[in-house]
Amino acid sequence: MWSAPHQPFVLPVRVRSFEEAYRKNINAAPGAGSTGEIGAQKILATVSGALERLKTALVAALKGPGVKFVKVPGAIVGGGEGVGVSAGQLYYIIKGLKSPADTQSEDQLKMPLMVLIFGEAKVQIGKHPNGKEYYCAAMADWTRLLGKEPKASDT
16 A cells, blocks of 8 residues: 555555456557557647647737837847847737637747747847847848848837
């Protein structure tokens, strides 16, 4: 019998014969393949599809009017100037794109979506002198994404 310190009581359980209880789920034939997709594979496919859908919608939203780009000094690795979208603005853009089926919060989706858009080492969270956080990439990366150079302000 096993007990944990924060467990008020333990219920004993006895499995008499696992093989009898789950015989229909066991494929004992030599060389038999998988019976199908496992649950983890289904979840991975669903999550990947959702991230791809959100990525496509986020790119379209970033190309739209009303997105404010800000120059953030020292935001790029090596101390270069980055161009970014504020964490708050990105939160509300993602919030508008999510469907009820999307279970991750807006904050959990910010970095994974930006990494999907720009690439692993190209996105940094930079702190502007005004105290706000910005999701930054190099101006060249933004230009490639948007098809034109974004008008980035200093504040």
